Amino acid sequence: MEDYIIRATAADNQIRAFAAYTKNMVETARGIHNTSPVATAALGRLLTAGSMMGIMMKGDNDILTLQIRGQGALGGIVVTADSKGNVKGYVNEPMVILPANDRGKLDVSGAIGPGTLTVIMDIGLKEPYQGQVELVSGEIAEDITYYYAVSEQTPSSVALGVLMNGNDTGELVNTVRQAGGFIIQLMPDTDESVISAVENKLSGISSVTTLLDRGMTPEDILNEVLGDLGVCITDRYDTRFKCNCSRERVEKALISLGRKELKDIINDGEDVTLNCHFCNTDYTYSISEIKELLGEL
């Protein structure tokens, strides 16, 4: 199954909902960054959130950035998404290995530690919108739920999951088996009866990866969670891990260093290699290329 996101409404537009299947995106990120299982889970959850939150933006050029900074071994995670389903991201320390938590799950919360979640939305205004909250659990879904409550005053339920493959003896194999999530939001003035119906339903739902592993699609999942409330699926979007870096963009970054920096590089006499953190691509420039860039200044 290809990765995709659906948008839906329920309870006569009192609820808006998104659900995503993101296994390929998360497996691509794992391959690019060579992440350990716990780092894959952490990055994969934030990528999944970013994919859905990106789709929520209206403008063609809008850009969403999610930053987690934590005191745990992972250091931090950065995810950037546009409004067309393109998502990219990286984790500071991709090799971190931690024992499973007390529920036998990958210890994402322990790997992130106490810290902050920052949401930056560049929607073409003079200054990008920025909201920041303390992490409440470090499991990411709860932190994004908390962000919506505090920064956007939107009651939400966020579920994000990444399940790794296991082998015959139950050991983890470092490839992604399932990934996905959903975001359910209550619009202002939602009826109390609708709120309690949603809460009731959510309390009985297994993890999103359990549902995906049963073969459920994003449509099935929203029907499972909101079925009684009249789900109306309004849109479907493809989504993917995609970086928009290029040699030309990196050249612009080099030029922006200015004359003096470029001259210093030339005097050092060694090729310069710049790495795109998002997709781990190296861009190498020879001294003669740097001289050409200096000439363009």
Ligand SMILES: [Zn+2]
């Ligand atoms: Zn890149």
